Amino acid sequence: MASSSLKFAIVGGGLAGLAAAMKLAEAGHMVDLISVVPVKRSHSVCAQGGINGAVNTKGEGDSPAKHLDDTVYGGDFLANQPPVKRMTDMAPEIIYLFDRMGVPFSRTKEGLMDFRRFGGTLHHRTAFSGASTGQQLLYALDEQVRRWEVEKRVTKYEGWEMLSLVLDDHQVCRGLVAMNLQTLELKSFAADAVIMATGGPGMVFGKSTNSQTCTGSAVAACYLQGARYANGEFIQVHPTSIPGEDKLRLMSESARGEGGRVWVPRDPMDARKPKDIPDADRRYFLEEKYPAYGNLVPRDIATREIFQVCLEGHGVGGENQVYLDLTHIPADTLTEKLGAILEIYEMFVGDDPRYVPMRIFPGVHYSMGGLWVDFEQRTNIPGLFAAGECDYSIHGANRLGANSLLSCVYGGFVAAPSAMEYAKNVERGSSESNGIHAAELARQEAINQSIIKSEGGENQYKLHEELGKVMTDNVTVVRYNDRLQATDDKIRELQDRFSKISINDSNLWATQAIPHARQLKNMFELARVITLGALNRNESRGAHYKPEFPDRDDENFMKTTVAEYSAEAPVLSYEPIDVSLVEPRKRDYSSKKAKA
């Protein structure tokens, strides 16, 4: 190792983590990359739509300034604007870089990159690669980082899960402790700086559109050790997902765009096949309530209405599902316009949506909140950085489509130089020898042992189901203060019952019981941050909606929620927002455009 080369640890190998790893390796530094799954299988693969960047190839006069405006407006003026500006300014070069890496972006007939339109903008700003842009971008970075792995600058620890940070006596981050998911071996990773890039916490809600690895557990570990968590209550719920026993799968908004109609039978227990139910016995509740926009009301409104209908017991079969019906459109038209997404439905449900109405329900999709970071992706813990969905910095109260892939790469590209700058100047001290690593390893080993020895008959998977249900019922689309309070009471009851779990796996080799138990314990903490953040925010803004407080309240709540851990309950405070670039205005998609 060259004397000038520094040592970094990155947790998470999705787009943000790989972007940071590539930058650090390229600068000549050493990286330990820790990931619960082989990095090529990270959740970034699930993104379909595309990546935004105002490249302006269509003669529309698009610009990064317009991209900035769309993003902060779509986010309902809760994001600090300078980092958003930096991201939208950087977006075109990020897209070009992926082009150079060989991502097979869809092209125009001239052989240039093609761009399409996405939600919340009037411009063709979204580069895409078939219907799997996230997969293609992730693979491109995976390939580049593999190159650095061959050069021995990057060492991958795949199948390892981060458990905690190693902090010195001055609360400076000196590395982390991770667990090998096969052997349960614990290992401490010394580092000059640590970058968190672990994605969102969808599993807190039991079922979501997220991958099973998106537990938020590593981020919760940072929070428990003093990292601030911001805007936890802002959870994006997508209106149309396909409910499954195992997860919720996304059904693209384009199904409604092409004329899909949302309805429920007037009698939820109507035993007839959907096509045998006459119009008189159907309730097209969006069309009834919003005659002007019908099924194409904005995403948050559609989500709220579908949710409410089911909560009141009017869902199909009394369950959490409504029909999204395309069967009135000729099958050939549907195949041509929606082929790929209809295949996904058929693959997982078994029905052909061209002939049988789809059953859909809103699904938890994305967390706008996450670790608090400053404009250089630094958390409040010296030596700890964060990037991607696990940081809160870009999307405010609501994220626009195709901005997530961009914010992941942007976050990684800012976190890496920022971490280098920090590491160059940090006092090393004798952190390796003074026992802090050994002490943290012992503390984590004791937690494992306490879980192994725990008795009392509670089942960890059933506790997780209960958590998911209460969070989904009360802390997603429509929020009431009494139910939020009851939810926090329930979470504390679950935490109490968690102390009485019995692990049902006597074989500790590659066991999933202990990792899951540790994740669940951490998920309870994030669940409290999300729930109490929502309870305290008495307004409606973006994805956060309270019927008791239906309006946005800039005077009291145009502020970042900051949660800090204490044993009793998260301590909440509020931080003013930098709105120096775009004057806040009312967000209103009902009329064509209310532009500044």
Next chain:
Amino acid sequence: MTTNGHIEKKRLENPPSTIKFKIQRREKEGAPASWETFAIDYRRNLNVISALMEIRKNPVTVEGRQTTPPVWDMSCLEQVCGICTMVIDGKVRQSCSALIDDLLVASGSDTISLAPMSKFPNVRDLKVDRSKMFDHLKQVKAWVDLDGSYDLGPGPHVTNELAQERYALSRCMTCGCCLEACPQYGDDNYIGPQAIAQAHLFNMHPTGKANMEERLNGLLGDDGIGNCGNAQNCVQVCPMSLPLTKAIYQTNRDITVEAIFGWLKK
């Protein structure tokens, strides 16, 4: 049954009240394998993953014996990460997209068998270690050799036809189905279709082409492309419908061209 052009999928009539899962168990690599059978209540719209989740909650065999929960890998559950691949009723595929109704209709039985892939080290139960597949990607240098990740403007012009052809190969999720089905693959004797297809993906790219010779060299060793027996099983089982045999054919052709004309460049 056809109505209005709609070919309805064969439905599971009179589903059984319970379904059984015969699962191959192994405590750890090198330990002997055995089989255990579990039963769960039938519900519509189950897939193999949701059945495994149900079994994991309370792992009791049909004989009423408490056992350890089966271990398997899962992540995206949308058939795009590749991790949950296993052998289901004798066929290698992803367990997230294996619907119980379809499996029961196909087998006419009330029992579904689950086994780990056989071509990779079996970590435990249904979990395998596919790290070798990623090593193969290093061997063929499956990447574009960038000068650097700083801002150098857009990449080369590429026709949409070429982009689409490359996209088809770029969807490979390293799941291992092609290797499991390949009669030639095993015991390190053959690199297999996935790595050859990824080499071709970059050999087709205007910039990637520059390193074609290095990539082809990675395919000329003892475990190289010459071991393909043209059984064409790979292309049958690929869940992403990659044109694997075409990629092998074209790579062979590139090797021939390189062998004949390569000396002209020297």
